[in-house]
Amino acid sequence: MEDPRETTASTTPQPDMTRNRLPTLFEVLSRRTLPPVDLFSFYIYMRDQQRSVDYLDFWLDVAQHMSLCRHYVRELRRSVLIATPDLEKGSKRSSQILELGELDNRAAGPSMYATEKERDQDAQMSAFLREDQSHESPQTQSGSNRTKPSPPFSHATDSNSPAHTVARQDIRASAEKILYTFLMPGAEREITLPGSITQDVTAAIEEYGRDDPEVFDVAKDYVFQAMERDAFPGFLRMKALGNLIPPTLVMRLIIGLVAMFGAFWTSFVLIFLDKSRATRCWVILPFTIGVYFLASYEYSLDPILALIGFSEYTPFNFSRIREPFVRGLLVKRALMVLAVTILIDAGLCVLFILVPGKRL
Numbered sequence: 001m002e003d004p005r006e007t008t009a010s011t012t013p014q015p016d017m018t019r020n021r022l023p024t025l026f027e028v029l030s031r032r033t034l035p036p037v038d039l040f041s042f043y044i045y046m047r048d049q050q051r052s053v054d055y056l057d058f059w060l061d062v063a064q065h066m067s068l069c070r071h072y073v074r075e076l077r078r079s080v081l082i083a084t085p086d087l088e089k090g091s092k093r094s095s096q097i098l099e100l101g102e103l104d105n106r107a108a109g110p111s112m113y114a115t116e117k118e119r120d121q122d123a124q125m126s127a128f129l130r131e132d133q134s135h136e137s138p139q140t141q142s143g144s145n146r147t148k149p150s151p152p153f154s155h156a157t158d159s160n161s162p163a164h165t166v167a168r169q170d171i172r173a174s175a176e177k178i179l180y181t182f183l184m185p186g187a188e189r190e191i192t193l194p195g196s197i198t199q200d201v202t203a204a205i206e207e208y209g210r211d212d213p214e215v216f217d218v219a220k221d222y223v224f225q226a227m228e229r230d231a232f233p234g235f236l237r238m239k240a241l242g243n244l245i246p247p248t249l250v251m252r253l254i255i256g257l258v259a260m261f262g263a264f265w266t267s268f269v270l271i272f273l274d275k276s277r278a279t280r281c282w283v284i285l286p287f288t289i290g291v292y293f294l295a296s297y298e299y300s301l302d303p304i305l306a307l308i309g310f311s312e313y314t315p316f317n318f319s320r321i322r323e324p325f326v327r328g329l330l331v332k333r334a335l336m337v338l339a340v341t342i343l344i345d346a347g348l349c350v351l352f353i354l355v356p357g358k359r360l
Contacts, residue, residue, distance in 0.1 A: 014032070015031075015032050015033055015034050015323075016032055016033075017324060019324075019325060020325055021325060022037070022236055022240055022325065022326070023037055023323070025224070025227060025228045025232045026224075028042050028232075029042075029059065029060075029063070029224075033323060034322035034323040035311065035313075035319045035320065035321065035322050035323065036239040036240075036243070036311035036313065036319060036321055036323065036326065037235075037236070037239050037240055037323050037326055038323075040313075041235075041239055041311075041313050041319070042056070042232075042235055043056060044313050044314060045231070045234075045235045045238065045239070046227075046231060048245070048314070049234070049238070049245075049246065050230075050231045050234070052231065054182065054189040054190075054191050055191055055223050055226060055227055056227065057182075057189065058178070058182045058189075058191055058219075058220075058223055059220060059223050059224060059227070061174075061177070061178050061181070061182070062178060062213070062216045062219075062220050064174070065171070065174045065175060065178060065213060065216070066213045068166055068170060068171055068174055069129060069171055069212065069213050071165070071166045072166040072167075072168065072170070072171055073129070075165070075166060129171070129211065129212035129213075171211050172211045174211070175205055175210075175211035175215065175216075176205065176211075178216065179201065179202065179205050179206075183198050183201055183202065183219070184198075184202065185198075191223065193219055193222055193223075194222070197218050197219050197222060198219075200218065201215060201216065201218075201219055237300075238300065239311065239326070240326045240329060240330075241300070241301070241329070241330075241333065242299065242300030242301045242330075242333075243300075243301055243302060243305055243306050243310065243311035243312055243321070243330060244296065244300050244301065244302055244312050245312050245313070245314070245315065247315050248312060248315060248316075249296070249297050249300060252293040252294075252296050252297045253293070253294070253297040255289070255293045256289075256290050256291075256292075256293030256294035256296075256297060257290070257294070258290075259286045259287075259289040259290030259293065260286070260287070260290035260291075260294065262286045262290075263283055263286035263287040263290055263348070266282070266283055266286060267280070267283045267352035270283070270352075270357070271352065271355060271357050271358065272357070272358065272359065273357070273359060274357035274358060274359035275357060277353050277354065280352065280353045280357075281349075281353060283349065283352055283353065284345075284349050284353075287345055287348045287349055287352075288345050288349075291341050291344050291345045291348070292341050292345075295337050295340055295341045295344075296337070299333065299337050301330070301333055301334060301337055303333075303334035303335070303337040303338045303341070304334075305318070306321075306330040306331060306333070306334035307331060307334050307335075309321045309327065311330075
């Protein structure tokens with residue numbers, strides 16, 4: 001499985017810097033967001049928190065398969081344009097390829113498209129790939145007027161050709177890899193899908209020899225909706241409303257409770273030993289540590305780290321907050337948490353410093 005930070009298309013989609021809201025799951029998967037709500041952070045969240053990274057890997061592999069198909073069709077179209085500039089009328093395959101037009105270099109998503117044009121392009125591409133599958137040899141065409149395509153056309157399925165980096169065999173291998181890795185019963189990384197979906201995909205690939213992207217549409221939509229419903233809300237709460245991860249939060253809870261115990265114990269000892277108020281000012285230190293760490297645990301947010309623009313993605317590893325809306329949201333929450341911390345800390349310190357001492 002390739003690093004999810006790598007693009008699935010030849011050009012990386014540009015993040016939307018003017019977005020004045022939290023991103024959607026589709027925007028995250030399409031690499032249109034920045035840390036801490038980018039695809040890499042979501043991948044880490046699915047791996048470490050949800051323990052269901054296989055679903056995301058399946059979605060990414062299907063997206064990669066879609067990009068592979070686009071690349072194959074694009075190269076095939078270019079070879080036809082070079083080989084047959086006058087568009088041979090006898091070549092049905094040539095006309096089908098040319099009808100696709102230039103495919104967009106966008107990230108592959110579920111069965112949702114921004115425009116009708118995108119939907120039509122992918123439908124045409126899948127239809128062409130199914131038609132192309134029936135031509136076992138590009139050298140042979142049915143009909144009385146058999147025309148032999150020019151050499152660049154025949155090289156379209158040659159993976160060793162320097163002009164073509166994707167062969168039809170590569171597409172077939174990609175589809176089978178997805179099937180045998182994620183969908184077959186007992187697969188290495190089997191994901192849980194309704195039995196009807198798994199059976200339909202298996203039959204389409206193994207019995208009918210399909211490898212076009214549409215064969216995975218239903219499974220991909222199901223996985224997308226499952227992630228959107230079960231994982232994505234928790235991801236946004238953790239990364240857009242906080243900047244700490246659960247292991248760190250547990251550690252802060254323990255440190256905070258220990259610091260508060262030490263602060264209360266020290267305060268009572270100093271009071272009952274009738275120490276001066278100047279001496280009792282030392283309790284400010286444990287009270288401040290305890291309140292700060294407990295507030296960080298309660299709000300899943302380290303306010304100082306948020307104000308300087310950092311978010312934690314693995315224990316003690318931090319990335320800079322680059323998503324503008326999330327940065328502003330975390331700064332507001334950080335100021336609120338700091339205000340709560342200061343008020344509680346000040347109240348406790350004033351109480352235990354100014355209370356009259358009494359030696360027992």
